[in-house]
Amino acid sequence: MVVVGFNFKKRRNLALGIAMSGVGAGLCVFAPLMQMAMDFYGFSGFFICCAGMQSNLVTFGMLCFPSQLENHSHILRQRDSHSLSTGKNVFKRKIMPYINVCRKKGIVCLCLSMFLYCTGSYLLFLHLPKYITTKGFSENQAAFLISLSGLLTVVGRLLTGVVANIPNCNGIILYAGSMAVISITTIIYPFFSQHYVGHLVYIIFMGLFVGSCYVALTTVSLMFVGINYIATAIGLVFMFGGVGAILGPVLAGILVDSGGTYDQSVIVAGVCNLIAAVCGAFSTRFAAEGTDGISIFVEKTHTSEEGRTSKEKF
Template sequence: MDADMTSHFVQSNNVDNKEHLERPCSDKGRLSSNEKVCKKESVLEALLGEKEISGSTSDLKERRSIENDDDEVEPQFSDLDSGWAWVVLAASFLSFALLGGSMYSVGIIHNALLERFQASVGLTSWVGALHTGILSLGGLLSTAMVDRFSCRTAIIFSGIFYTGGYLATAFVPCIEAALFTCGIVAGIGGALGYTASMVVVGFNFKRHRNLALGVSMSGVGVGVCVFAPVMQMAKEFYGYTGFFICCAGMQINLVTFGMLCFPSSLENYSHTMRLRDSGRLPQDTNVFKRRVMPYVNVMLNKGIVCLCFSMFLYCAATFLLYLHLPTYITTKGFSENQAAFLISLSGILTVVGRFLTGLLANIQHCNEIVLYAGSMTIVSIATIVYPFVSRHYVSHLMYVICLGLFLGSCYVVLTTVSLKFVGINYIATAIGLEFMLGGVGAIVGPVIAGILVDNGGTYDQSVIVAGGCILMAAVCGAFSVCFVAKRTDVNTTFELRVLELPRNVENTSSLGKIDPSGNAYLQ
């Protein structure tokens, strides 16, 4: 009887293979290893026939026909890199300008609060610390809103929280209330918008994704160069209350920019695939676990873990540098005006550097991981050498030029690098997790440098420590290449999740079973 079953199975397998070779699923360029996938499908159908599972074969065929239609025709992805995608890119660029201007103008906000309430510097500093800390640490908050609703919703709520926080700060009676309104509420607004403004570009571009990310993220530099001076003038001209009302008026534009970011077909597709992945868990799994497990898998991805450590070290070092760089320049005998000019120059060059990085990464066959780790390596080498040549103003100028051109390059390609590990369905989760670890580094780095200086160290030593951290960040980023899996195009192609069947099949009883969601499992 076993021999008859094996003969029947082999015959049906051969017949199905011939049929599948004539079907569209073997069309060139649709999926990697198409013939191999078709063979697996034919074996699966034979398994269903032998196990006499009524209705399962037709259900599976119907399921595959829907999935194959999406994969072959891809009408829902025709809006990528064209039409409204460019409007979304402009909205993302302007959103980053507002977010960057607010994030890097925390010193102006600090001075305004200090003059108004005459509180201690330490207590007032908590407002700025919460403002920037929550913006970075709240990456997963933005991820949750993007995955549950859309990037559009997250950016709109970013503008609402920002506006409400700044308006309330304009009329608060004490610094303790400002801790909540400006530190926490406005910080949540920044957290919601920053991740979503990056992810929405990835959902609207495929062929020009790196270039689009370079353009959008250069908005941070534009915000530092344009909005920061505007905020300073508003503070001097309108006073405390008028200053925060003007800040609220600027940030409410995030609502307008968010309204323009309609979900693309790729974003809708990703949302559907996440719901599908949640439904793949066993039926007796509780709702919470069904929702959370796919995200836990992203967090445990080895490539994403490498990128998280990389961002932690990188942000710890770069925030240390920008916090102490003006003081460091003045300790070398140069004026505060010269130091301010160098910092402004780095902001301008950040725009150029991020755009050029996107342009370079958009070149075919460009390895984004090499670009990610390579830009960090250049910054680390320049930072380690910097203290040894800092007696000359030209050396400061050369270092700031290098810092401006390469400091933001890793952020431009971070989305594309993350796509090598998790795919487009969970890119928001990956980016949010990486930004959260970066936020932890942004808090830890300056504190460690301060402790080092207070305990007899020098600013030269803290700069060298920063250079070492950036070098380790580059190593972590480069090491992630070991975990890049060979896969189909993560942007639009659906992967058939059928387990590899044994090459030598002696009888069908050893193959396994089909779960309610249509997956094959080996016993």
Template sequence: MKGGLFNIYKMEEKSIKADKISKNKEENIEKSSSNTQDFRSLDKGWSWVIMLTSFGTLCLIGANVYGVGIMHDVLLERYNESVSLTSWAGSIHTALTNLAAPLSSFVADRFSCRTAVMLSGILFAVGYLGTAFAPNVQTAIFTLGIVAGSGAGLGTTASMLVIGYNFKRKRNIALGFVCSGMGAGLFALASLMHLAREYYGSTGFFIVQAAMSLNIVVFGATYFPSKLEKHAQEMRIFNNVDALPNGNTNLRFIEVYKQYFKALNNKPIFLLSFGMFFYCVGTHLIYLHLPVYIVHKGFSKTQASYMVSLKGIFAVIGRLLTGFVASLHKSVDIWLYSGSFLVLSVATIVYPHISNTLAGNIGYAVVLGLFFGSCYVLITSVNLSFVDIKHVSAALAFEFFVGGIGSLLGPEFAGLLIDSGGTYEQAMTFAGGCLFIAAFSSILTKCFHVDSKTGENKIIWKFTRRKEMRET
């Protein structure tokens, strides 16, 4: 009996010592994580190489994702199926750019951003090669939509995350440059995509797309993990594994998801996710159906491809300017973020009334290029206002996932509307309304701030907080 009590006492003593060591280790980790300027590799050295290769990665992904309208037109001619059925291939492709964000976040957290991007290039190549030889539109929906779309999701999210792990003071400038790659790729490659289609037919077109996408693997190979990325992974491993010394796999699995729910269980992240849903409903509806709409208004397919290219070059300018302006003062991030939604909303509602003229189409292409995608330059910084570095991948993954649902529903709604007797003009007006809701939802996050005094980064309703401060 005494021996049993003695053993219990010794086990409790060891447990107390282990808890103290664990607590001290956690305090050291958290202390260092709040001081990312201690990581001397940030903002210099190999970080700039990663910025350049991330730009190249998003060039290719941008051409693939935002050139989906050209692919949609190819599939319509190839299979001669209904607009709504054929739209599934393109809408799933663009939707998975966001829907696959949790998968990208998981791969990046579990392995590295490098692994996620290299896998992205492989999936793109396999998906496009499968589409080149797809016997029917149903097969193309799987190969182009699901396989290639998963590649888009893996590469996009990881290429943004890797910038957050390599930059701090110049993060907005770096993200502005990297995100402009999506517009640059669209500008540079949209016309080439059109030429590949004209010279090589639908089969050769997708083979060329597969070959170009393999360059993503080369770019991804340069994403060597920075000290901050390794440190964030160490924090997650410590929280998820060391906190469970009994080695229970099920409990560890639960702990992993607890870490993600910590990032999601706050109102600003919910509002940003809600806004991202309506933003993606509107913008992906536009990008899928705009080339066909321009042709429907009496312009040629070549002119339509030039309009897509025009959006691309102005997207480069818009994202670079957004990153530069945001770097001047951190407090403007959310205003630029939601303001881009509002400008797109007004322009899209007006567009059907001026789409009969060449000047009207050019004007809309310029506005769409300047403001579409500006939110992606700022989304990491906006999220870091409400979550810490170890949870930012979870927050981004959730927002992109919710946005992906919108990306899937928007184009399909337009396809069903047109097949049932509706018009493209009505679809565009609907897209503008969705963008307005996105702007309103995002700006509501200004009503909240983080109360760091509690040590738990608690989200507080700002106006109530100010009232309490005046009363005291």
């Protein structure tokens, strides 16, 4: 996401949608391929195949050379550091700009939003296949629905990139709105899960909207920080999302092991997603902050008629 953000400007959202659609394609294609690898090669061969795929990430990552914007942003971050008082120690001068990112109220809202969204989403992903089979449907039917969600995720992320690239499109509405759609459909999902059509309708909504917030995240983050600190902002938001991804499956296990039902765990996931949508929408209150305190600045030298020089930062 950061690399794409540094390489595109006018069509950044569209590029993000295309790039992130690979997640859904991988879910749809590699899940059955990995099952075939495990059946043919056994567990040892299966993990070797996984390691080989992971090594390709390094290869493609090495092809992502820094763009001019990324190099320029690096220079600006150094200027931000040196612009602080010389009396401060080197560590404080280096770390203060990043602390200012953490202090942004809009970024804090996005962190809470992503934490709750990942908590609910990973709780749901853990129980969804089992939940479908407990409603009287076969494992093959459950596997088909999961694969269908991956295919629809490709479509959903591409469409999100197209919509987000429309001029005057509100990124926060797109970000929080997709979470709201997922939360509402998840909360009412148990009430029509007795029918296979009900599962199918839910999977369609989930596939189309579950990844939309990730596509819009870069644009939303740029409302609170400058492009020179976008990597810090996205990294911070996803750190909280990672904590939620850890807690979600744990919470799911506790709910079922303590006597709860899969219906209850699905509703809890929907409530988490709903609160995440509210936190994301609430961040718009702080969009007026802009990038104060961590903004990109440029020094411009002026020479007066008397021969005096002065520097202006803006």
